[in-house]
Amino acid sequence: MDKQLPSRSENFSAWYNELIKRVGLAETSAVRGCMTIRPYGYAIWEKIQAALDSAIKDTGHENAYFPLLIPKSYFCKEAAHVEGFAKECAVITHYRLKTEEDNAIIVDPEAKLQEELILRPTSETIIWNSYRNWIQSYRDLPLLINQWSNIVRWEMRTRLFLRTAEILWQEGHTAHATQAEAEEETRKMLDLYADFGRDYLAIPFLKGRKTEYEKFSGAEETYTIEALMQDGKALQAGTSHFLGQRFAKAFDVKFTNAAGQSEYVWGTSWGVTTRFIGALIMTHSDDKGLVLPPRLAPIQVVIIPIYKTPANKTALHQQAQRLQEQLRENAITVKLDDREDHKPGWKFAEYELKGIPLRLVIGEEELANQSVTLSRRDTGERLTIPMDKAVEKITTLLADIQSNLYERAIQFREAHTCEVDDYDSFKAAIAKKAGFVLAHWDGSTETEQKIKAETQATIRCIPLDDNLSTPGKCIYTGNPSARRVVFAQAY
Amino acid sequence: MDKQLPSRSENFSAWYNELIKRVGLAETSAVRGCMTIRPYGYAIWEKIQAALDSAIKDTGHENAYFPLLIPKSYFCKEAAHVEGFAKECAVITHYRLKTEEDNAIIVDPEAKLQEELILRPTSETIIWNSYRNWIQSYRDLPLLINQWSNIVRWEMRTRLFLRTAEILWQEGHTAHATQAEAEEETRKMLDLYADFGRDYLAIPFLKGRKTEYEKFSGAEETYTIEALMQDGKALQAGTSHFLGQRFAKAFDVKFTNAAGQSEYVWGTSWGVTTRFIGALIMTHSDDKGLVLPPRLAPIQVVIIPIYKTPANKTALHQQAQRLQEQLRENAITVKLDDREDHKPGWKFAEYELKGIPLRLVIGEEELANQSVTLSRRDTGERLTIPMDKAVEKITTLLADIQSNLYERAIQFREAHTCEVDDYDSFKAAIAKKAGFVLAHWDGSTETEQKIKAETQATIRCIPLDDNLSTPGKCIYTGNPSARRVVFAQAY
Known part of the structure; x- marks a missing residue:
């Protein structure tokens, strides 16, 4: 055996990287930000996929497959969506290489695409473009589709499993006749993720709503599952979006209701990624190496x-x-x-x-x-x-062992959750990575951004937990607050 | 119900396209050449995947995942490989979009990649670049890896399931200490595909070797499984390549043998794609619609x-x-x-x-x-x-039903296989789409290309079947031939 792993308490980040390498879970590749998932890491992903796929199918969803490539014009149809993703898009401009006289191989300038193609950072646009043809009547609804795929987001700072340029994930995309039904689906899939976390990952996920500032580009509402890592930092582990009629309007997806009238459909999307493996590692593992919940152990x-x-x-x-x-x-x-x-x-x-x-x-x-x-x-x-x-x-x-890991993670989270009522205590808690810090906030994006700039703490979510819905005063402005929200430093 | 399908005898191609559409297997997408696989088509693919994945694992292979993107310089390291794939490469040149003053969204010229990235048309180069670090000693061999992934080949003439710009497939990539072992692996995986064809797809595959002209760019030898469709055209349904030491040399992958000497390793690669679904359709289905073998029926x-x-x-x-x-x-x-x-x-x-x-x-x-x-x-x-x-x-x-479909396909193939001994009979047979035409060939690429140019028939394979290994004279040149090979018009 090689020398000991770095310890978590000394250098959590070095411990994480070295553990992944030593265990043979994944490694960085020749392409900036893209990882190679090694067989042992991939075997864990296959276990996650199998269990989650089965849960997704049991709730009536079917798998399908849509193209990797998205024409730029489609990608631009929903304004908030393109604004959110434009800065991290990999763009295909050419479709051929050629050999020069000196034998150098270059991109053939003659083979320029008329319209550039985007590597999907998420598939709403290409999928809603298909839904226009798939949906005519209320009898075609709900349309409940899931896809297992790879996506590309040109992230500048990457980290194995947590933030990579290419990501493996599942993405659900559903269409419904009514707002209420789409909202129900959004929450149902959030619950499905949280239940999967409890039953398989042995990770307690905190369920909540994202703030306006943190929500998905193109969503009306984003719900999230947030986990707490052993270093006191939070990890967003999955999201479920209520899309309203935004993509239906952008792609003209209408249906004829039972009364014979034409209406726009209501949408949702939801996804989890190989980041689940990062969450597994940072929740359960120790200085001797990986600790796996039995239900996901290869x-x-x-x-x-x-x-x-x-x-x-x-x-x-x-x-x-x-x-x-x-x-x-x-x-x-x-x-x-x-x-x-x-x-x-x-x-x-x-x-x-x-x-x-x-x-x-x-x-x-x-x-x-x-x-x-x-x-x-x-x-x-x-x-x-x-x-x-x-x-x-x-x-x-x-x-x-499965239940002990879950109990231990719950206890850790309880021990690392605190309520603070003034900004000095807040800053102190964040600085010492106290975990989830429950505090009052006045609901404004301006305050949220100032707190983030000053402390690096972000609002992880507005929890669905009703215990926190007592009013108070914002720690930053003193303005009234309807309820506490959850702050933390996050990955 | 809508009107009848076109009949196979009247217009096989129209029947095929219309059947795929009516059944809801797949459809063309907004991106030229890329298809959307609809839920019913994808459910068949999942059945194929599950059975094949299990067979691949039972023979000692493990799954892993390598990046979608390949730096151009890696892609160019094996000369024959890049020559074969250069003409159909999708190339990423930029990593960001930006909004112009007039609100138009354009590719940000400031965000040009220093080195262009290729969307993998196949993964030998990125994988062998990793193998250099994974292999040191004979104890690390054999290395038996498989990957389920999407690849992109910028084909000019595309057809649902048969030839698409984006393709779903599995690709095996193995490394061995000896030539004999790598050759054995190449043939073993060919057999595995043929057995899968018999037991699941209910399709008899003809096993053979590709000619020098038809082999994979970068292989020493390519083996193929060829099927015969109901219109008398052949379909290459999968290939298994003996790579020799080509990629080992291009990527400097050496191991220390038991005697302590450094040697290049020997490689193989093998893959099958969603083309299997096209093969299924064109082998079994009829004028009333799809006919599925029970073992793959959702x-x-x-x-x-x-x-x-x-x-x-x-x-x-x-x-x-x-x-x-x-x-x-x-x-x-x-x-x-x-x-x-x-x-x-x-x-x-x-x-x-x-x-x-x-x-x-x-x-x-x-x-x-x-x-x-x-x-x-x-x-x-x-x-x-x-x-x-x-x-x-x-x-x-x-x-x-499962065995009847297989028997019927065997009988069809037997009824559509003939031997011819002169070029006029050959041309007549090819013109009437007689199926597999067994004929003598002098072994030269020149003859092969002339026959192709004049008749559109290609050499599907040099069959492994020993019954055909009696000598004769080339139908085109009259030169001596060691054995008959299999010609056909092909997809």
């Missing part, structure tokens, strides 16, 4: 047989294989590591680094006693149990 | 209850629901269509159009007799069976 149990005397090797090996088969029959993903070119200590550290939830050791003592020794990655707890109870106990332990 | 059985007297409605409905549940418990995907705003005749035509393998009708007669009436989409055969045998019979029938 390998849930690693079995390590430890030989001392050659006489027992065959028996140990057979026992390990038997256990592997039993676990597989119970839908537990398991890896048997019986390589002899690595010592047990090396393997222990390796699988701790990789975040395997449970380690199962059988050595000569275990064989003699017909037992196995289990070690939990989350707590480090070690316990010896009878061999014939192994499958049952492992099943229980995996569920325990 | 809906395998549709249940249509037919009410006449209101008194029986509830009983029929309950019986239909019971059947639906029983089929679902047996992992059969089923849709119950009890809508009352469409007549049974309309529904029959609709589900024939959509290619649902089995239709199950229960009307009053069936209810009285405790039976159901089943209709096969592939043969039109109708049979009435006891209700309590329905699940069992449906299971058998779905397997029957």
Whole structure:
């Protein structure tokens, strides 16, 4: 094994980067801001995709696929949308290379596109352009479509999983006959994300509404799920937008209602990205490496047989294989590591680094006693149990680890959430990265921007939680405030 | 229902386009050459993906994800590769839009990239650039990676599913310590594709080697699976490339062998695309619409209850629901269509159009007799069976339909394969779209190109089938030929 990881307390950012590298989750590529997702990282993404895709389909949505490329004129049809994304658009201008006389290969100036194409930073425009033809009558509604795709946003400061130029994500785009139905869909998908966070990522997400200043370019309302990382910074982990009739108007998408009248349809869009993996890492992992919730771990149990005397090797090996088969029959993903070119200590550290939830050791003592020794990655707890109870106990332990990680994250969030009532206390809390800081705000964008400029704290959301809806006075202006909002430094 | 589809015999191409539109599989988009895959088409692609992904993983490959964008300089490192793809590259030159004083939105000339980026037409270059860091020792080999992604090739003449500017596909990229091992991998993945074709697509694929002229730009050898469409034209449905050490040398990817010496690694790559859906359509479908092999059908059985007297409605409905549940418990995907705003005749035509393998009708007669009436989409055969045998019979029938489609395709191919020994017969056969035409060829690219120019027939492959390896004389030059090769007009 290489040297220790940097510790979280000393340098959270170095710890994060080094962990991703050592575990083999992802790496930077030859293209600025674009990451390569390595097999172990991609296996986690596949687990996230499978579970989320199933939840999205269970709520009546179907998958489809729309083009990567968007004509510039389409992209510009919704004014707020293009204003929000114009600064980070990758633009295709040519469609051919050619070889010069000196053998240099250049972009062929003859092959200039008549109209430039934008790499989708999100797909509202190209999708609503299709919806115009897909929707005629109220019978065609609701239209509930999801897409798994890659998008490109030319971000200047990038970071593995958190902010990359190319992003893998899912984006839902729905159309409805009424405002109420579209608003319900927006909230329903926010809830779906939050439930997924609780049940799979083991991350408690705070649900709320974005301020006017922070909302999605082209939305009437943006809802968000916000998580708190171990360094006290917030992470926006997913958003759900109520689009009103903006894209319907921009792309002339109308339907005939039951009374025979023509109306614009109402829209929503919602998405989550590979950023979920960044959230996983920064919520659960420790100085020994990755900690994965069992439901998203590509390998849930690693079995390590430890030989001392050659006489027992065959028996140990057979026992390990038997256990592997039993676990597989119970839908537990398991890896048997019986390589002899690595010592047990090396393997222990390796699988701790990789975040395997449970380690199962059988050595000569275990064989003699017909037992196995289990070690939990989350707590480090070690316990010896009878061999014939192994499958049952492992099943229980995996569920325990899953819920323990969630409980721990809830406790961390509670310990790192505070209410402040004056600006000095606010600044102090933000400066020491106290986590979620609940404070009164007068509702103006001007105040929001001043606070951001002075403290780097942003309003993460106006929480949906009703406990916070008691009035007070803005910490910055002293103006009346209807309720507390959640501030934090954020990724 | 709309009017009839065009018939295959009258206008195969119009039939194909209209079928895709009516069934709702895909449509052209606002971007030249890029298609939108609609939910029903995408559901078929998801079925293909799931089965193929599982087969690729079962043979030891892992999924990963590499960037969409490739710096021009990387793209140019392998000479034959860039020469082959230069003419169809989409090029990104800028990374920002801006608003002019007159509110026009233009590409910001200040935001020009220092080095242009290519949208991947295939990922060898960006991937081998990573492999340089991933591979040090023989212990790191073989490296067996697959990627599901979108690629862009700026094709001038496009056609839904068959040739599009943006393509969804999987691409495998492997690295090996020896030539023999890489060659074995190349053939193994070709076999995997052919087996998938037989077992899922119900399409017999002819396996063979591409000629020097037709092989992949950057490969030492290209192997192909070729299918024969109902109009007598061939379709290249997938390829597997032995790359030799070309990309290893271009990207300096070396490993230390067991003896401690440094060597270049050996490579392969292989891919199949959404073209599989085009192959499915043109192999099995008929003038009534799509015909889907049950293993890839998003809906395998549709249940249509037919009410006449209101008194029986509830009983029929309950019986239909019971059947639906029983089929679902047996992992059969089923849709119950009890809508009352469409007549049974309309529904029959609709589900024939959509290619649902089995239709199950229960009307009053069936209810009285405790039976159901089943209709096969592939043969039109109708049979009435006891209700309590329905699940069992449906299971058998779905397997029957799957194998019948394959057998029918084999028979079609046999009936449309001929051997010719002189150029006049060859021209006649090609002109009447006789299918696969087996003929002797002298092995020269010059002859191959002349035949192509004169007849539009291309050498689809040099088949791996040993029956064809008896010598003869080239139909064009009379020069000696070691074996027959397969000619056809192709998509």
